[in-house]
Amino acid sequence: MNLLLLFDEDFLPDGTARLTGRRAQHAREVLRAEPGETLRVGRLGGLVGTGEVLENTADTLRLRVSLTEPPPERAGVDLLLAIPRPKALKKVLPAVASLGVDRVVLVNAARVEKSYFDSKVLAPAFVQELLLQGLEQARDTRLPEVHVRERFRPFIEDELDTLFGRDALRLLPHPPARQPLTTTGVERAPRVVLAIGPDGGWVPFEAELLAAHGFHPFTLGPRILRVETAVPVLLGQVALLRDNTSSLRT
Amino acid sequence: MNLLLLFDEDFLPDGTARLTGRRAQHAREVLRAEPGETLRVGRLGGLVGTGEVLENTADTLRLRVSLTEPPPERAGVDLLLAIPRPKALKKVLPAVASLGVDRVVLVNAARVEKSYFDSKVLAPAFVQELLLQGLEQARDTRLPEVHVRERFRPFIEDELDTLFGRDALRLLPHPPARQPLTTTGVERAPRVVLAIGPDGGWVPFEAELLAAHGFHPFTLGPRILRVETAVPVLLGQVALLRDNTSSLRT
CATH class of the missing domain: 2.40.240.20 (Hypothetical PUA domain-like; domain 1)
Incomplete structure (x- = not known):
């Protein structure tokens, strides 16, 4: 602490x-x-x-x-995160808070196990406790907003724009993509939304719906990472590429 | 898997x-x-x-x-890591293997609790199991070498050059530093060694000894990260900045 x-x-x-x-x-x-x-x-x-x-x-x-x-600057990043297995979520939420993410939408996806919804880790009090740990670690005071959505498609079609805004750069780390993060213009974007799939990835329907809603696919390279590793890797890379809003550079 | x-x-x-x-x-x-x-x-x-x-x-x-x-390219990175608490080590070792690190030296430091040396996580068979999990995740086949050293100073003074080589860029993420990672020349270095301290950081004697042995301090920004978050953040950033040896870009 x-x-x-x-x-x-x-x-x-x-x-x-x-x-x-x-x-x-x-x-x-x-x-x-x-x-x-x-x-x-x-x-x-x-x-x-x-x-x-x-x-x-x-x-x-x-x-x-x-x-x-003032507390440290915000990262200027939101996450759309397929609900990870509870053990991974317990690692991801403190990390996300300590890295200054503003909003996290935990969303259902085809490869999310239904049992995860019954996990105590998703209870608001438990989520808040994990986020507070992350703030205490990073000397921040601002809690990320966390939302849980049980239906993928209605969220994407009806809520995405309201929740994340229309001027954020939407990015989709997705193995079939070829272009790296450095080609996405992330360094000039006012804000960024990263859509991180479950273990096994988004299914084609989900990836296509995300792409149809403006998410630009890019590759993280040939290594497939667990979500608890991919999240800090991606947040670290996005922070490094963003000059003015970076929370990882003084 | x-x-x-x-x-x-x-x-x-x-x-x-x-x-x-x-x-x-x-x-x-x-x-x-x-x-x-x-x-x-x-x-x-x-x-x-x-x-x-x-x-x-x-x-x-x-x-x-x-x-x-061939398996994915190596990251071209070694870690000198103050022994983290066992729970953190169980997260860090699979991540390190999945990110293609070549060598990890787990070293004692003033802020490492003595009890950590008795942890079963440091047993070679346990270490290997955690590393194999990381390889299976990332579709890699090459195990990082892991060494455990109980004495900081003798390791730095007598073994550092032999183990990590003399031509690797030595980097020290260290809060008091001002210059960011982008100023260290990491993108041109043949190899990189990152010296990551314990919770609470390296004590001044340790940071000075590392600096005297060629480790360049740089800042990760005002946010203090747990070691299990700092390691993937740093490895992701180093990979992004390195063109030819990057394991995170195709």
């Missing part, structure tokens, strides 16, 4: 913050924060700064908070 | 291959391979091609093997 995230309900009328539970425990047992020391803190959705420890007892951490800096 | 890996001992004198155990079970239960069908196969350390199923019974899969193609 590289940042202690503060929620609105932590703030007292006098402007100090009082934390209990997991975060207070972490500050006591891992950070061993003594009164007078300062911790790096951030307010969910807001600024980052420091918290001076006023009190750190068995169940309460009280901080004098000074929030002065 | 996108490739069935064959070992020398699978081959019979008549040139066919006979598999038992996990791989035979996978071919029967997941791939449901019937006699006459062909599977994608590769010989460990060698070529890839097809295997025509001759027999697929309760405990034996017999294949007529035709190995004709």
